[in-house]
Amino acid sequence: MKNLMERINETVDFLKGKLVAIPQIAIILGSGLGNLASLIEKRQEIPYEEIPNFPRTTVVGHEGKLIAGVLRGRNVLAMKGRFHYYEGNSMDDVVYPIRVFRCLGIGNIIVTNAAGGINTNFSPGDLMLITDHISFFCENPLRGENPDNLGPRFPDMSEAYDRGLRKIALDCAGRLGIDLKQGVYSYCKGPSFETPAEIKALRFLGADAVGMSTVPEVITARHMGMRVLGISCITNMASGILERPLSHEEVIETGKMAEEKFSALISEIVTNWD
Numbered sequence: 001m002k003n004l005m006e007r008i009n010e011t012v013d014f015l016k017g018k019l020v021a022i023p024q025i026a027i028i029l030g031s032g033l034g035n036l037a038s039l040i041e042k043r044q045e046i047p048y049e050e051i052p053n054f055p056r057t058t059v060v061g062h063e064g065k066l067i068a069g070v071l072r073g074r075n076v077l078a079m080k081g082r083f084h085y086y087e088g089n090s091m092d093d094v095v096y097p098i099r100v101f102r103c104l105g106i107g108n109i110i111v112t113n114a115a116g117g118i119n120t121n122f123s124p125g126d127l128m129l130i131t132d133h134i135s136f137f138c139e140n141p142l143r144g145e146n147p148d149n150l151g152p153r154f155p156d157m158s159e160a161y162d163r164g165l166r167k168i169a170l171d172c173a174g175r176l177g178i179d180l181k182q183g184v185y186s187y188c189k190g191p192s193f194e195t196p197a198e199i200k201a202l203r204f205l206g207a208d209a210v211g212m213s214t215v216p217e218v219i220t221a222r223h224m225g226m227r228v229l230g231i232s233c234i235t236n237m238a239s240g241i242l243e244r245p246l247s248h249e250e251v252i253e254t255g256k257m258a259e260e261k262f263s264a265l266i267s268e269i270v271t272n273w274d
């Protein structure tokens with residue numbers, strides 16, 4: 001059995017052999033936010049099944065492929081379909097692509113997701129710039145032997161979401177007339193949605209939104225010193241806020257409604273990346 005670095009190196013060598021350029025920015029596309037990929041020019045699509053050592057996606061509506069190409073003049077690598085812990089993946093698998101991206105030479109990552117709004121000033125369809133996260137309910141992806149060549153045993157998380165990139169995102173939103181909200185994203189494992197009591201508790205802890213992804217990837221990216229920008233699409237109000245049940249259909253539907261705004265914002269941010 002190959003060790004982690006041997007597997008990563010094998011995957012990186014494969015991707016280096018395929019990609020015409022080393023991307024500057026990786027973009028993880030959240031549920032229902034995949035149409036950004038269609039704006040990427042000179043596209044190269046690589047299904048996960050073809051990539052050595054890559055995990056496989058199981059969720060309906062989550063296609064599994066990497067899309068490399070040029071977005072507004074910059075080389076990007078988009079991940080359409082991510083790996084969730086609730087699918088039964090190990091944390092090692094959930095964060096494997098992030099480690100591959102870093103070892104491929106990518107220093108920047110935009111992480112997107114669909115999230116439930118806890119802050120009652122938010123409405124479904126809003127976009128939220130992630131200012132920080134709460135990882136208490138997330139198994140830490142760095143648990144276990146530390147791959148020292150990737151990063152330190154005890155990585156700093158005091159500015160997980162890059163201040164300079166957040167400023168760029170806010171400026172871009174302003175220019176586009178998008179009311180970009182800001183807030184703290186809290187991770188919950190899923191796949192069941194939270195209970196109203198859990199949402200009350202999370203609000204008390206300082207969370208503005210809740211979702212089932214992103215935090216493992218961000219911890220791993222920061223471990224390796226990547227610059228991170230995170231944006232949530234608020235697809236629904238979190239459990240107990242409105243007097244009605246939550247559904248995955250609602251998440252996907254609202255995601256689709258916000259997709260155009262979301263793609264415009266990400267494109268503008270990529271253009272203005274420093």
Ligand code: HPA
Nearest residue numbers: 114115116210211212238
């Ligand atoms: N809870 C958790 N994850 C989510 C939600 C939610 O309300 N909406 C979209 N992803």
